[in-house]
Amino acid sequence: MSVINQALATAARLHQGQLTKPQGSLGKLEELAIWFAARSNSAVPARLLPAVVVFAADHGVAAESVSAFPAEVTGQMVANFVAGGAAINVLAREAGASLSVADVGVASSYTVTESGNAVLFRVPVRAGTANLRIEPAMSEQECNQAWTIGLDRVQEALAGGKSLLIGGEMGIGNTTAAAALICALTHIEPEKIVGLGTGITAQSREHKVQVVKDALARARAAGAVSAKDWLVQVGGLEIAALAGFYTGAAEAGIPVLLDGFITTAAALVAVKNKPEVADWLLASHCSDEKGHGHALAALQLEPILQLGLRLGEASGAALTLPLIQSALALHRDMATFSSAGIATK
Ligand SMILES: Cc1cc2ncn([C@H]3O[C@H](COP(=O)(O)O)[C@@H](O)[C@H]3O)c2cc1C
Numbered sequence: 001m002s003v004i005n006q007a008l009a010t011a012a013r014l015h016q017g018q019l020t021k022p023q024g025s026l027g028k029l030e031e032l033a034i035w036f037a038a039r040s041n042s043a044v045p046a047r048l049l050p051a052v053v054v055f056a057a058d059h060g061v062a063a064e065s066v067s068a069f070p071a072e073v074t075g076q077m078v079a080n081f082v083a084g085g086a087a088i089n090v091l092a093r094e095a096g097a098s099l100s101v102a103d104v105g106v107a108s109s110y111t112v113t114e115s116g117n118a119v120l121f122r123v124p125v126r127a128g129t130a131n132l133r134i135e136p137a138m139s140e141q142e143c144n145q146a147w148t149i150g151l152d153r154v155q156e157a158l159a160g161g162k163s164l165l166i167g168g169e170m171g172i173g174n175t176t177a178a179a180a181l182i183c184a185l186t187h188i189e190p191e192k193i194v195g196l197g198t199g200i201t202a203q204s205r206e207h208k209v210q211v212v213k214d215a216l217a218r219a220r221a222a223g224a225v226s227a228k229d230w231l232v233q234v235g236g237l238e239i240a241a242l243a244g245f246y247t248g249a250a251e252a253g254i255p256v257l258l259d260g261f262i263t264t265a266a267a268l269v270a271v272k273n274k275p276e277v278a279d280w281l282l283a284s285h286c287s288d289e290k291g292h293g294h295a296l297a298a299l300q301l302e303p304i305l306q307l308g309l310r311l312g313e314a315s316g317a318a319l320t321l322p323l324i325q326s327a328l329a330l331h332r333d334m335a336t337f338s339s340a341g342i343a344t345k
């Protein structure tokens, strides 16, 4: 596991104090620049080279009517990513981030026409998870296989010189799996965590709460204890790949920008599995999904934005990139009091 460099943080803080502005006047942007300095090789880090990887997979629990959309949408959206028409295609392009999609377990067949800005890796572990309400979502071996796909994506990003990793997800039914994981790992009750996902009714949400309660009771009876046990029992293939992705990023010493509810559930798994992963995580936004704020608080993360988003796909993280790049540009390019000949206090 890579360790963060406190000496660079101190040097970056000193540098901030010399820039031509009242100290602290750039608020959170100052803290962001210092945060990145501690996770780079310089007190004044270079512009970030961000990579977005969207992990896609299906969920057997979709059979329980927990989503407003049918399961086929997962594969159809993968085709949309490759064609360039999804929100994340637009946002990654705007932010200058590379975009790839990893199919780690889409159940339906889909046809792709490569015309957009996303590269597709077809590496399905199985055709979607099993229904986590009634049986383990996947086997331990399948979970490890999905986790390793996340690690592989980090290696590719490293080889490409990327300096910030963003994971996204696509998988109809995955707010149910994410909610179950968050409940299991934070001991917060499902009523506080289960949300509306793609836009189910309040009545459907009550049913979704019961599905999560049943899944938790079943998994507990099956002897789930560790974060990885819970991932096998109530997780998802894309969530396992994301947890591997975050763990690999921390091992390689590359900062991670989290997205919404599902990616935060994956981060919880990664951190409960290896607490040092937490040092490398930054929260982009707090989504409108009911339990997201609780999950971020459990990770002691403060989101940068709160825009009422509830999309996923890494959209919130991509939207935060321009702010982060601005924070680093200010840190890098502003004049100092002495270079500009400006009187100090
Ligand atoms: C067209 C469309 C595009 C999406 N992009 C992300 N999601 C988001 O919605 C899903 C989770 O919500 P639930 O648990 O209610 O199914 C995930 O696929 C997530 O990424 C989408 C959903 C839809 C319908």
Ligand SMILES: O=C(O)c1cccnc1
Binding pocket: 175, 196, 197, 198, 259, 260, 261, 262, 263, 287, 288, 289, 292, 309, 310, 311, 312, 313
């Ligand atoms: O918070 C999210 O990432 C989210 C919320 C609803 C649906 N999909 C994703």
